[in-house]
Amino acid sequence: MNMSKSTLQPLKGFRDFLPDTMIIRNEAIRRVKSVFEKYGFEELQTPYLEHQDVLLGKYGAEAEKLMYLFNDPGKRPVGLRYDLTVPLARVAATHPNLIYPFKRYQIQPVWRAENTQKGRYREFYQCDVDTLGSNSPLADAEILAVIYETLQILEFPEFTIKVNSRPVLFSTMEKSGVEKDKWLDVIQSIDKLDKKSKEEVETELAQKGYPVNTIKLIFDSLDTVKPDDFLQRTIATALKLGIDEKSLVFDPHLARGLDYYTGPIFETVVTLPKIGSITGGGRYDQLLKSLGGPDIQAVGTTIGLDRACDVITELGLWKNVKSTKTDVLVTVFSQELENESLTITKHLRENGLNTEVYLSDTARLDKQLKYADRKGINWLVVIGPEEAEKGTAILKNLKTGHQEEVKTDDLASRILK
Amino acid sequence: MNMSKSTLQPLKGFRDFLPDTMIIRNEAIRRVKSVFEKYGFEELQTPYLEHQDVLLGKYGAEAEKLMYLFNDPGKRPVGLRYDLTVPLARVAATHPNLIYPFKRYQIQPVWRAENTQKGRYREFYQCDVDTLGSNSPLADAEILAVIYETLQILEFPEFTIKVNSRPVLFSTMEKSGVEKDKWLDVIQSIDKLDKKSKEEVETELAQKGYPVNTIKLIFDSLDTVKPDDFLQRTIATALKLGIDEKSLVFDPHLARGLDYYTGPIFETVVTLPKIGSITGGGRYDQLLKSLGGPDIQAVGTTIGLDRACDVITELGLWKNVKSTKTDVLVTVFSQELENESLTITKHLRENGLNTEVYLSDTARLDKQLKYADRKGINWLVVIGPEEAEKGTAILKNLKTGHQEEVKTDDLASRILK
Numbered sequence: 001m002n003m004s005k006s007t008l009q010p011l012k013g014f015r016d017f018l019p020d021t022m023i024i025r026n027e028a029i030r031r032v033k034s035v036f037e038k039y040g041f042e043e044l045q046t047p048y049l050e051h052q053d054v055l056l057g058k059y060g061a062e063a064e065k066l067m068y069l070f071n072d073p074g075k076r077p078v079g080l081r082y083d084l085t086v087p088l089a090r091v092a093a094t095h096p097n098l099i100y101p102f103k104r105y106q107i108q109p110v111w112r113a114e115n116t117q118k119g120r121y122r123e124f125y126q127c128d129v130d131t132l133g134s135n136s137p138l139a140d141a142e143i144l145a146v147i148y149e150t151l152q153i154l155e156f157p158e159f160t161i162k163v164n165s166r167p168v169l170f171s172t173m174e175k176s177g178v179e180k181d182k183w184l185d186v187i188q189s190i191d192k193l194d195k196k197s198k199e200e201v202e203t204e205l206a207q208k209g210y211p212v213n214t215i216k217l218i219f220d221s222l223d224t225v226k227p228d229d230f231l232q233r234t235i236a237t238a239l240k241l242g243i244d245e246k247s248l249v250f251d252p253h254l255a256r257g258l259d260y261y262t263g264p265i266f267e268t269v270v271t272l273p274k275i276g277s278i279t280g281g282g283r284y285d286q287l288l289k290s291l292g293g294p295d296i297q298a299v300g301t302t303i304g305l306d307r308a309c310d311v312i313t314e315l316g317l318w319k320n321v322k323s324t325k326t327d328v329l330v331t332v333f334s335q336e337l338e339n340e341s342l343t344i345t346k347h348l349r350e351n352g353l354n355t356e357v358y359l360s361d362t363a364r365l366d367k368q369l370k371y372a373d374r375k376g377i378n379w380l381v382v383i384g385p386e387e388a389e390k391g392t393a394i395l396k397n398l399k400t401g402h403q404e405e406v407k408t409d410d411l412a413s414r415i416l417k
Numbered sequence: 418m419n420m421s422k423s424t425l426q427p428l429k430g431f432r433d434f435l436p437d438t439m440i441i442r443n444e445a446i447r448r449v450k451s452v453f454e455k456y457g458f459e460e461l462q463t464p465y466l467e468h469q470d471v472l473l474g475k476y477g478a479e480a481e482k483l484m485y486l487f488n489d490p491g492k493r494p495v496g497l498r499y500d501l502t503v504p505l506a507r508v509a510a511t512h513p514n515l516i517y518p519f520k521r522y523q524i525q526p527v528w529r530a531e532n533t534q535k536g537r538y539r540e541f542y543q544c545d546v547d548t549l550g551s552n553s554p555l556a557d558a559e560i561l562a563v564i565y566e567t568l569q570i571l572e573f574p575e576f577t578i579k580v581n582s583r584p585v586l587f588s589t590m591e592k593s594g595v596e597k598d599k600w601l602d603v604i605q606s607i608d609k610l611d612k613k614s615k616e617e618v619e620t621e622l623a624q625k626g627y628p629v630n631t632i633k634l635i636f637d638s639l640d641t642v643k644p645d646d647f648l649q650r651t652i653a654t655a656l657k658l659g660i661d662e663k664s665l666v667f668d669p670h671l672a673r674g675l676d677y678y679t680g681p682i683f684e685t686v687v688t689l690p691k692i693g694s695i696t697g698g699g700r701y702d703q704l705l706k707s708l709g710g711p712d713i714q715a716v717g718t719t720i721g722l723d724r725a726c727d728v729i730t731e732l733g734l735w736k737n738v739k740s741t742k743t744d745v746l747v748t749v750f751s752q753e754l755e756n757e758s759l760t761i762t763k764h765l766r767e768n769g770l771n772t773e774v775y776l777s778d779t780a781r782l783d784k785q786l787k788y789a790d791r792k793g794i795n796w797l798v799v800i801g802p803e804e805a806e807k808g809t810a811i812l813k814n815l816k817t818g819h820q821e822e823v824k825t826d827d828l829a830s831r832i833l834k
Contacts, residue, residue: 007468008510008709011495014466016508019459019521026460038766040743040773042436043443047540048465048497048526049431049485051424068466070487073530078428080465091433093425099791101776104436109465113490123464134776138755142776240759292425326457338555342657349455356457359518359551359559374516 013114013122020323024313027321028305029107031153032127036105039146041129044104046087052077054090058291059083060259066112080111084128084302085284086291092132093293100133100296107305119275119307130300132288137230140264140283140299141237147268147279147301148243154308155317158272161247164254165231165264166282172225172252176217178210184259186210186218191255194277222252231264256280260287266301273311279303323376328355328415330381331368335361340383344393344408348381351412373398379415383408430531430539437740441730444738445722446524448570449544453522456563458546461521463504469494471507475708476500483529497528501545501719502701503708509549510710517550517713524722536692536724547717549705554647557681557700557716558654564685564696564718565660571725572734575689578664581671582648582681583699589642589669593634595627601676603627603635608672611694639669651681673697677704683718690728696720740793745772745832747798748785752778757800761810761825765798768829790815796832800825 010016017025033043052069059082068080081087084106092098107127114120129146131139144161151159169190173183189204196204198219205215227235227250238248256265263283270278281301289295312318330345332338338361348355356377358368365382372380382394393411396403406414427433434442450460469486476499485497498504501523509515524544531537546563548556561578568576586607590600606621613621615636622632644652644667655665673682680700687695698718706712729735747762749755755778762774773794775785782799789797799811810828813820823831 007470008507010464010507010511011466011468011489011493014464016464016511017462018508018512018515019461022460022462025462037742037771038769040746040771042742043439044436045434045439045442047427047431047433049428049528049540051428053424066490068487068489070485072428072485073483074429076428090425090427091435094427094433095435098435099788101788103773111466123466131776136776136778138759138774138778139776142774237759240756240763242763325454325459329457339657342555342654346657346659352455354454354457356520357555357559359548359553359556361553361555371516371518 011122013116013120015121015123021309021313023321023323023325024318025305025309027318028154028309028312029127032107032150032303032305033105035146035149035153036127036129038149039103039142041103041105041131041146044088044091044106045108046081046084046091046106048080048109049078050081050087050090052079054086054291055079055082058086063112066114068111068113082112083110084108084126085130085287085300088128088130088132089288089291089293092288092296093291096294098132101139102132103130104132105129119310121306125305127303127305128300129303130298132298133296134299135285135297137233137264138237140230140234141241143281143299143301144234144238144248144266145241145243147266147303148238148247150303151268151270151278154312156270156272156275156308159247159268159270159278160249161243161266161268161279162249162251162254163227163231163235163264163266164251165228166261167228167263168225168231168252169255171228172218172221175221176214178214178218182210187255188257190218190222190253191257193253193255225252234264256282260284260290262286263299270308273315273317275307275311278308322378325354326356326375326377327353328379328381329368329372329375329377330355330357331365331383332358332361332363333365333382333384337383337385337388340388340408341381344381344383344411347408348412348415351416353412353415369398381411428539430533430537432538432540438726438730440738440740440742441735442722442726444735445571445726445729446544449524449567449720449722450522452563452566452570453544453546455566456520456559458520458522458548458563461505461508461523462525463498463501463508463523465497465526466495467498467504467507469496471503472496472499475503480529483531485528485530499529500527501525501543502547502704502717505545505547505549506705506708506710509705509713510708513711515549518556519549520547521549522546536727538723542722544720544722545717546720547715549715550713551716552702552714554650554681555654557647557651558658560698560716560718561651561655561665561683562658562660564683564720565655565664567720568685568687568695571729573687573689573692573725576664576685576687576695577666578660578683578685578696579666579668579671580644580648580652580681580683581668582645583678584680585642585645585648585669586672588645589635589638592638593631595631595635599627604672605674607635607639607670608674610670610672642669648681673699677701677707679703680716687725690732690734692724692728695725739795742771743773743792743794744770745796745798746785746789746792746794747772747774748782748800749775749778749780750782750799750801754800754802754805757805757825758798761798761800761828764825765829765832768833770829770832786815798828 261282262285265282268279283299285297345357380396678699682699685696700716702714765772797813
């Protein structure tokens with residue numbers, strides 16, 4: 001025995017996806033992709049590993065502690081990617097012949113050695129959708145429309161897309177008398193308003209050394225500020241693209257933690273079912289250049305997949321998703337009759353039905369039926385000696401219990417009906 | 418600038434997949450999955466990282482040199498998976514409630530720090546398809562049928578599935594007077610017959626210390642040996658499942674390098690286009706138990722995806738695959754007419770057409786047309802002031818050059834026609 005008890009489990013924060021779970025995940029990805037592609041975004045995939053140079057210095061020291069960094073067998077410093085934005089910037093730098101505007105989506109895992117908890121994993125999938133090379137608010141509006149349609153197609157009945165803008169936040173800082181080089185510091189504190197009370201954030205800012213009067217001005221200013229022209233155009237265009245007005249809210253307290261945003265910022269909270277924040281993004285016109293890529297504007301969002309899939313699975317939200325993609329089990333009555341079962345199996349497969357033939361010629365029929373039942377297969381075919389002689393088979397619908405004798409040539413059409 | 422010239426490139430042996438390449442890869446995976454699911458195999462995914470205990474000691478010292486092994490941020494010894502078979506064994510050990518026979522497929526990347534060359538990468542995808550828990554030759558025959566249909570659906574016109582069996586090889590060893598504990602050693606040399614001449618292999622065996630007479634007996638025996646009963650039944654059943662007789666060849670010289678096979682072994686060579694060996698597999702009834710998993714028989718194959726996709730892309734094998742999934746580009750004539758373009762864009766998207774609207778209201782029309790052309794988008798929609806007044810648009814087919822004026826409400830149906 002080579003594996004100890006503890007290593008028989010996947011690593012903490014990592015998961016096996018067994019077939020019934022994969023059906024939900026694949027269906028979620030299929031739906032998300034269909035929205036992305038409807039808006040003209042196209043798929044990109046990048047390596048799971050990147051040079052450490054590409055990863056380090058982009059996210060801050062706290063993030064770097066969470067990174068999976070190591071030397072590869074050739075002693076190169078490498079790391080598992082931490083998000084999909086930095087690899088996108090690297091791609092823009094690597095491939096000078098990309099056609100701009102470059103509208104790409106990417107659905108792949110990223111790794112962060114965070115403390116695990118329900119819904120938070122160390123290996124998890126991000127669905128990123130970004131437009132590179134457009135300074136039009138239409139590009140920002142499209143990202144909002146994509147978020148809206150994605151959450152609709154995932155069948156979440158209640159959610160709010162919050163929008164704000166870094167220039168709006170900066171203007172409140174300026175009006176409140178905060179020095180320019182402190183703006184991001186204040187924004188980091190304001191970003192905690194979704195987890196902390198106003199009083200707690202005020203205390204934090206006071207501890208950081210901001211005068212009480214300045215803090216008051218900041219919050220007063222945040223209560224009265226209006227969207228700037230770019231954000232107004234973004235919102236207006238998003239509504240034209242079909243977003244329901246109730247689902248799109250200007251929230252001047254929305255700050256987003258990352259330093260690199262330069263324009264509108266977005267975040268979505270799903271309230272039914274209660275998943276919490278599921279998307280985050282915004283415009284980041286300087287990032288690509290600062291990472292060594294071209295001087296190209298960018299706007300986009302990340303949509304978290306794992307928490308969404310967990311909830312869909314746990315609550316059984318999707319009623320019509322089956323537990324198996326197999327349509328039919330063809331039983332094997334005996335070794336003598338295996339041939340008949342194989343002929344029928346081949347016929348069903350040729351007619352587009354996902355068909356299993358039971359992989360033993362000595363198993364009792366009730367065991368084979370139980371197998372189909374446990375897997376959730378809908379149709380069962382039995383060919384005994386009598387049926388074989390008549391060229392028929394017993395077709396049983398395991399959902400309804402109804403069974404009938406059918407000519408073997410008619411089996412496929414009978415099931416497909 | 419944070420990235421040096423050298424780190425702007427992906428790591429050696431790693432690749433970016435840009436959208437046109439992703440279309441081929443996704444289509445290949447879609448086709449492969451459709452065959453796997455037709456035979457009742459269901460998808461499994463496992464973590465990209467495993468405990469080192471799970472990975473080490475399973476493949477031999479040579480393989481371990483190629484592994485991406487490291488300590489995670491929590492100092493746990495971990496590694497990127499080297500194949501999909503060992504994770505499958507770990508899954509069988511982790512999840513005692515799996516329903517057997519367990520027919521699973523898994524399409525995910527694995528990592529090996531090999532010397533790179535054309536078609537050989539350090540990060541590459543394996544498509545594994547395995548049946549756990551059946552000792553019937555029908556299970557082996559299904560794997561052969563899956564290989565056959567997979568290569569057909571990938572449109573490779575010429576390939577040969579070679580089959581042999583470890584018991585057949587062992588019987589030739591025994592007849593030739595090789596000691597039982599040397600059988601695998603001899604098989605390792607015979608395995609090289611696809612790359613070396615018979616004389617070279619004879620020399621290698623002589624250098625290993627085998628008497629010339631024994632070596633002669635081994636080769637004579639290999640020339641005359643017949644399939645054993647289990648392999649005969651496997652072949653006969655595979656033919657019943659629909660494999661063309663010409664594509665399935667008993668090759669007593671086929672040995673397969675890995676130690677763990679216990680029954681039939683398979684390998685496929687694609688000769689047109691000239692890809693070479695693209696699948697490898699066989700029956701491995703002892704492996705799961707020896708890895709700490711349950712005492713369960715298993716048979717399966719790996720199908721390599723990357724070389725296949727390379728060739729399909731390079732030779733343009735698939736004539737009807739487009740370079741983009743976007744159907745239509747709606748141009749924007751001016752800021753004043755952006756609204757009209759958005760209304761049409763929304764209409765086309767609602768009718769199931771993947772539609773881009775050009776993300777600038779100041780770009781010249783010829784630039785927008787060139788963009789559609791470079792991306793390979795089929796349809797172009799132009800709304801100028803005259804059309805806007807009449808409620809029409811110009812619809813241009815960029816493939817044929819044909820253009821016509823269409824009522825905006827009829828655009829979707831006109832394109833879909």
